[in-house]
């Protein structure tokens with residue numbers, strides 16, 4: 301990954317801190333206003349229901365309920381990176397717009413910037429600009445929300461049903477707050493249909509669009525420089541008029557120019573546009589490949605393509621990973637310890653609270669291809685390790701906590717939250733990891749280390765810490781005891 305991106309990630313953390321301050325200010329103001337209101341009511345002698353006044357405040361405004369500051373701090377610190385299942389700590393109706401934007405910005409930086417780039421500028425051939433003047437004029441809040449929740453199957457755009465409306469509301473507020481030059485207003489009529497001739501549309505599409513949007517509009521996955529406008533994820537949320545208006549206006553500052561009329565690059569007529577739209581709609585109804593269950597070996601060559609589209613933004617080309625951001629998954633020791641099931645479960649369910657987003661939309665076939673690709677990568681001095689998935693260690697949790705603090709916190713963060721707390725290693729105290737990994741997986745990792753990464757072997761005289769088996773039982777028991 302480029303230095304530019306590394307900076308983005310650092311800035312991201314600064315923003316997390318800013319939004320954190322914002323969060324406090326809001327809570328403080330709300331408590332303050334609440335108290336004044338409460339005092340005023342008592343002072344003004346509104347004594348109809350004095351006994352339940354206090355409870356009423358707590359019930360009506362969830363924002364005032366969690367006054368336990370230590371709890372707020374804890375939840376905020378762990379969850380700002382992805383803030384997955386968090387519901388609204390402050391109802392957005394009364395939230396100050398500046399706080400909402402700051403909250404949205406930090407969510408954006410943590411969850412979206414790896415692909416859409418800092419400031420949502422996009423990257424040609426990889427992910428579209430979503431701070432684009434014309435895109436923002438065309439796309440309703442609902443369009444953006446549906447795109448985030450449902451993703452774009454068959455592209456790198458992951459579905460995020462885990463993000464709450466409150467969180468998405470923040471992200472949208474942030475996108476809409478970005479400065480644009482010469483703002484335009486475009487009316488999109490979601491009910492209007494453009495009915496033309498699909499065959500003529502296919503011919504025009506192949507002449508004017510396929511060079512950027514790929515064959516049948518498959519987009520980036522077909523090596524295109526533009527998104528997959530023939531794929532169901534896009535067609536499912538975009539109305540005919542959304543497509544028409546895009547053709548009419550283009551997307552300023554991107555390779556997507558206006559194609560319609562005398563000023564368009566292709567002087568297309570409304571009829572041509574209707575034909576193209578009708579052709580695109582005909583693609584939507586064709587059942588596309590993905591088979592629900594797949595048994596058998598994957599195809600490493602297809603797997604590499606899938607990997608580059610879906611995973612390389614974070615795990616880097618070749619899966620080499622990046623310290624402090626995403627682990628190496630082409631690592632000799634990781635691949636020896638992780639079973640295919642471990643990898644499948646990690647990809648399907650993700651690791652909540654980290655940038656590793658679950659991809660339940662990827663078919664078994666695609667997963668098998670990716671695994672085949674990872675396993676086909678050349679490794680030096682191959683090792684074979686067998687992991688016993690059933691043994692449970694029964695150590696001393698308190699002793700484990702002490703040892704964890706001495707030996708592991710420096711890289712994995714207090715309570716093992718990993719990257720979210722600025723650690724250089726992954727979140728081994730978070731439920732996503734703990735659910736996928738057996739006790740022996742942890743033991744074998746500590747014994748073996750991960751060659752070529754900061755994760756060294758820790759056990760025995762050859763380990764950097766000469767830990768005993770007992771020490772590892774204690775640490776594992778401690779990790780399993782963490783609240784999740």
Ligand code: HEC
Pocket residue numbers: 422424425427428429430432435505508509510511512513525526527529534542543546547551554555556557559576
């Ligand atoms: C020179 C390359 C190029 C050509 C030719 C081109 N496009 Fe695009 N198109 C793009 C890019 C790049 C984007 C994404 C712009 C962005 O970053 O926001 C895009 C975006 C779009 C979108 C919006 C997709 C979305 O996800 O919101 C539609 C619809 C679209 N193009 C339709 C067409 C059609 C139909 C044609 C043929 C008439 C066409 N484009 C020709 C490059 C191109």
Ligand code: HEC
Pocket residue numbers: 408411412413414415416426427428429430435444447448452455456457458460471519520526527528529533534610613
């Ligand atoms: C792993 C990469 C990746 C991540 C992470 C990601 N996106 Fe996307 N996103 C994409 C790609 C690729 C597309 C275009 C898909 C296509 O071909 O239609 C896209 C499309 C979109 C679109 C539609 C744009 C258009 O022109 O119609 C929106 C809106 C969007 N993403 C928002 C988000 C938000 C908000 C987040 C964070 C919650 C996010 N994305 C995270 C890769 C990503």
Ligand code: HEC
Pocket residue numbers: 621623624626627628629631634704707708709710711712724725726728733741742745746750753754755756758775
């Ligand atoms: C010098 C920094 C450092 C220290 C100290 C450290 N680790 Fe790690 N650890 C890492 C890194 C970096 C990785 C990811 C390696 C990779 O890219 O594959 C990792 C990976 C792991 C993994 C595998 C996680 C996964 O997602 O599969 C486990 C388990 C683990 N460490 C446990 C521990 C424990 C327990 C301790 C304390 C005894 C410890 N580590 C100390 C840096 C460290």
Ligand code: HEC
Pocket residue numbers: 414607610611612613614615625626627628629634642643646647651654655656657659670718719725726727728733
């Ligand atoms: C937006 C960034 C991002 C994308 C895209 C992404 N990952 Fe991850 N992945 C991560 C992070 C961060 C972690 C470590 C999470 C943690 O702290 O436990 C991770 C962890 C993993 C692990 C566990 C590694 C270990 O050491 O235990 C596997 C396996 C994995 N990812 C596979 C994939 C595959 C396959 C894809 C593509 C389908 C993918 N990831 C896409 C960020 C990403």
